[in-house]
Amino acid sequence: MKKLLSLVLALTMVLSLGAIAFADGPIALTVWGAEEDQTYLAERIEAFKAAYPDQEFDITLGVESESTAKDTILTDVEAAADVYAFASDQLPDLVNAGAILDLSTVEEALKSVAGKSLDDIKAANVEGSITAATYNDTFYAFPFASDGFFMFYDPDYISEEDAQTWEGLLDAAAAAGKKVGMTLASGWYNTAFFNAAGFSTSLNADGTTNMDWNGTSPDGYTGVQVVQAMQAIAGHDAFMAIADGDISNQIAGGDLAAVISGTWDTALVSDTFGEDYMACALPLLTLGEDQVPTRGTVSFKMIGVNPYAENAGWAVMLAEFLTNEESQVARFEAREIPPTNIAASESEAVQANKGVVGLTEAAAVGVVQSVGGKYWDPTASFGEQIAQGTIGTDEASIQTALDQLVEGVTAAVG
Amino acid sequence: MKDKKIGGIVSHNLLIAVLCVIWLIPIVWLVCMSFSAAPNMNTSTFFPTEWSAKYYVQLFHSDTVNQFKAWFMNTFKIAIFTCIICTCFTLMVAYATSFGKFKARKPLMNVAVMLNLFPGVLTMIAVYFTLRTFNLTNSHIGLILVYSASSGLGYLICKGFFDTVPRALCEAARLDGCNEARIFAQIVIPTSRPIIVYTIISSFLTPWMDFVFAKMILNAGISENYTVAVGLYKMLDKSLINSYFTIFCCGGILVSVPIAILFFIMQKFYVEGITAGAVKG
Numbered sequence: 234m235k236k237l238l239s240l241v242l243a244l245t246m247v248l249s250l251g252a253i254a255f256a257d258g259p260i261a262l263t264v265w266g267a268e269e270d271q272t273y274l275a276e277r278i279e280a281f282k283a284a285y286p287d288q289e290f291d292i293t294l295g296v297e298s299e300s301t302a303k304d305t306i307l308t309d310v311e312a313a314a315d316v317y318a319f320a321s322d323q324l325p326d327l328v329n330a331g332a333i334l335d336l337s338t339v340e341e342a343l344k345s346v347a348g349k350s351l352d353d354i355k356a357a358n359v360e361g362s363i364t365a366a367t368y369n370d371t372f373y374a375f376p377f378a379s380d381g382f383f384m385f386y387d388p389d390y391i392s393e394e395d396a397q398t399w400e401g402l403l404d405a406a407a408a409a410g411k412k413v414g415m416t417l418a419s420g421w422y423n424t425a426f427f428n429a430a431g432f433s434t435s436l437n438a439d440g441t442t443n444m445d446w447n448g449t450s451p452d453g454y455t456g457v458q459v460v461q462a463m464q465a466i467a468g469h470d471a472f473m474a475i476a477d478g479d480i481s482n483q484i485a486g487g488d489l490a491a492v493i494s495g496t497w498d499t500a501l502v503s504d505t506f507g508e509d510y511m512a513c514a515l516p517l518l519t520l521g522e523d524q525v526p527t528r529g530t531v532s533f534k535m536i537g538v539n540p541y542a543e544n545a546g547w548a549v550m551l552a553e554f555l556t557n558e559e560s561q562v563a564r565f566e567a568r569e570i571p572p573t574n575i576a577a578s579e580s581e582a583v584q585a586n587k588g589v590v591g592l593t594e595a596a597a598v599g600v601v602q603s604v605g606g607k608y609w610d611p612t613a614s615f616g617e618q619i620a621q622g623t624i625g626t627d628e629a630s631i632q633t634a635l636d637q638l639v640e641g642v643t644a645a646v647g
Numbered sequence: 648m649k650d651k652k653i654g655g656i657v658s659h660n661l662l663i664a665v666l667c668v669i670w671l672i673p674i675v676w677l678v679c680m681s682f683s684a685a686p687n688m689n690t691s692t693f694f695p696t697e698w699s700a701k702y703y704v705q706l707f708h709s710d711t712v713n714q715f716k717a718w719f720m721n722t723f724k725i726a727i728f729t730c731i732i733c734t735c736f737t738l739m740v741a742y743a744t745s746f747g748k749f750k751a752r753k754p755l756m757n758v759a760v761m762l763n764l765f766p767g768v769l770t771m772i773a774v775y776f777t778l779r780t781f782n783l784t785n786s787h788i789g790l791i792l793v794y795s796a797s798s799g800l801g802y803l804i805c806k807g808f809f810d811t812v813p814r815a816l817c818e819a820a821r822l823d824g825c826n827e828a829r830i831f832a833q834i835v836i837p838t839s840r841p842i843i844v845y846t847i848i849s850s851f852l853t854p855w856m857d858f859v860f861a862k863m864i865l866n867a868g869i870s871e872n873y874t875v876a877v878g879l880y881k882m883l884d885k886s887l888i889n890s891y892f893t894i895f896c897c898g899g900i901l902v903s904v905p906i907a908i909l910f911f912i913m914q915k916f917y918v919e920g921i922t923a924g925a926v927k928g
Contacts, residue, residue, distance in 0.1 A: 295868025
């Protein structure tokens with residue numbers, strides 16, 4: 234009932250803005266972006282004002298990290314910013330709470346002022362990002378960057394060939410007296426091994442998660458096989474299981490020859506591994522007699538519009554402007570974040586950036602995660618159990634642990 | 648016999664020394680980390696490999712992320728007002744419950760104590776929406792209200808102290824024609840210094856240590872409006888921690904400065920209050 238009410242409210246609000254009115258006074262808009270993006274965003278907002286000289290704006294820029302945007306917005310949607318950046322895995326919750334505007338309701342306005350249809354925007358960005366911005370066949374947000382994890386390694390200790398497989402990587406690190414670091418106690422990271430076997434998760438309309446990791450995957454591998462492969466990696470002398478959030482600290486510690494992390498650690502890795510550091514997709518995983526790519530999680534950062542925005546029409550213009558090709562190029566120059574805009578990512582600077590190359594390689598085999606709120610805790614503790622070695626290596630105990638995991642993740646919400 | 652005594656003293660002190668070390672390690676670590684020459688976190692060694700005070704300097708040079716000066720002033724402002732309001736409220740409620748003679752005294756006291764037993768965080772959502780109705784979210788006045796509104800309920804310790812103030816003094820004053828306000832201000836307050844000091848310090852500390860309410864009420868994302876706790880916390884985001892961890896530690900050290908100063912000033916009165924005594928002979 235509440236959901237229906239918020240939907241009706243949102244609808245009545247957006248119906249009134251078929252076209253954009255040029256107002257006499259200044260149009261007030263609020264924008265939320267990540268802390269590290271503040272300088273860049275302030276510049277782009279000035280550029281936005283310059284692009285529409287006929288209209289006066291009063292734009293307030295606030296701080297809200299993409300990774301926590303949903304939590305803050307859902308606390309009080311009406312008080313949240315008109316235009317906000319968020320990570321793609323938050324989309325279902327934002328939609329269900331009526332906190333994000335269906336872009337098709339403002340397409341006419343977008344066409345008449347910015348001269349772009351939604352199809353133009355969909356065509357300009359990589360397909361994965363558009364899929365991630367779509368929920369229940371409705372397009373909700375403008376993607377601007379891809380995000381995910383990949384592998385950094387130090388070529389002083391690890392050759393390109395060693396980095397191809399987990400065994401080669403770990404043996405090379407052991408020979409050099411170094412470690413290979415990865416976070417196992419997080420469902421964002423450890424799903425990579427299950428994805429490798431062809432397992433997947435999906436989200437139901439009621440917020441519950443589907444998971445079949447205790448069975449057999451469409452590719453014919455069992456969950457038990459995956460766990461055995463994970464145990465072989467976690468049990469290797471050269472493997473270091475890193476607590477979630479402690480990766481930067483461990484990189485700086487200097488014991489690592491390779492680490493699974495993301496673009497946020499690029500500068501630190503360059504300092505520690507040296508400027509000749511390498512970035513690539515995760516190594517191949519051995520399942521039975523086959524070697525399959527370890528498929529990491531891919532997510533996207535995007536900008537959405539609050540349906541409660543007073544000037545929703547202009548809010549959409551601003552959201553589109555902050556994610557267009559020019560803005561994405563400027564963002565890459567400021568932050569070295571891989572763009573989703575196809576034209577922007579073809580530039581030489583982007584192609585030459587090692588972090589981007591690593592992420593692109595990982596994303597090529599990566600999986601866009603689709604999970605509900607019950608997913609995170611059981612997968613985190615499952616990963617921790619593997620890291621600690623508390624699950625027995627025999628098939629029966631692994632099967633029991635997997636059954637428990639699936640039971641926890643697929644539990645009803647509420 | 649004597650040996651046994653010495654042995655006891657040694658073992659007691661040894662135990663205290665061990666407890667001290669355990670208690671001080673995190674603080675020593677924080678101080679050391681704040682003098683690190685590297686901006687990021689690195690726990691592979693306890694002490695930083697290179698020392699420098701440059702991040703203390705950088706802490707006071709605001710950028711888009713670090714606006715410590717503004718945060719510090721905000722928190723200070725909020726703390727001063729909260730401190731004044733809280734202290735007045737608490738003392739007045741304590742006076743009324745200790746000296747007043749009215750029918751509802753007992754029931755009121757019981758209700759107040761019961762209300763005070765509920766953890767304040769439970770009221771979070773109600774507080775937020777009430778403030779929003781009055782357009783007080785994202786304002787420091789709203790925060791001051793939240794911190795000081797229920798302070799009167801914390802009267803119990805203060806009342807206990809007031810109960811020890813000799814009634815003879817007050818009765819003598821009353822006989823001389825002194826009214827309640829003057830008894831409160833000129834007799835009870837001067838004889839109750841230690842408890843006033845306690846009230847001032849604890850109410851000044853509330854805004855410095857609170858994170859939950861500040862985070863919830865200052866939700867417009869305007870960094871320069873943050874309090875120290877919220878601002879410093881934001882530095883620990885995974886994309887910022889590599890460049891801001893040492894600055895975060897410096898900020899953590901510096902928030903304790905005003906509290907320490909206040910404590911040093913108040914300590915004098917605290918000891919005086921305890922030793923002075925109200926009725927001679």
